[in-house]
Amino acid sequence: MIVLNYCNKINSSTVDVVVVEALLVVAVVAAAVVVIVVIVVVVEVVVIVAVVVVAAAAIVVEVVVVAVVVVVVVVVTELAVVVIVVVVIAVVTELAVVVIVVIVVVVEVVVIEVVAAAVVAVAVVVVAAAAVVVEVVVVVVVV
Structure with a gap:
């Protein structure tokens, strides 16, 4: 608009036309520069948003991986504890069985x-009684 107003006010001399054309070229170049700058800014914003989205996705993936690793470690630890408890119970049970067997053997x-001692004692008593009977018989026969 400024250029058109300028053109209306001036005479159509060659110098004036050259100045107007130069001003038009400057205006077009300035407009092109503004458009290029806007495009560059938009591209930079898109790139920054893409970087932020990728970084957020990477953080989410890392959190998920850490959560999965923690769950796996917890499950493996629980399984190890269960296996250890089962092994300990089995060992304790076997030891209890061994102790019971030892007690039974000792009993x-x-x-x-005790039975052998009782049998021997009874045998001694029987032999002693037989000896007494034999002595009595011998004494009776001798007398």
């Missing part, structure tokens, strides 16, 4: 010894 040995 059997003690019972066998």
Whole structure:
């Protein structure tokens, strides 16, 4: 508009036409520069938004990976604890069985010894009684 107003006010001399044309060229170049700057700014904004989106996605992926790793570690730890508890229970049960078997064997040995001692004692009493009977018979026969 300024250029057109200028053109209306001036005479159509060659110098004036050259000045007007130069002003028009400057205006077109300035407009082109403004358009290029706007395009560059828009591209930069798009790139920045893309970088932010990619960074956010990377953070989400890292959080998910960490969560999965934590869950796997917890599950493996729980399984290890269960296995350890089962093994400990099995070992304790086997030890209890061994202790029970030892107790049974000791009781059997003690019972066998007591029974054997009782049999020997009865045999001694029977032999002693027989000896007394034999002595009585001998005494009676001798007398």
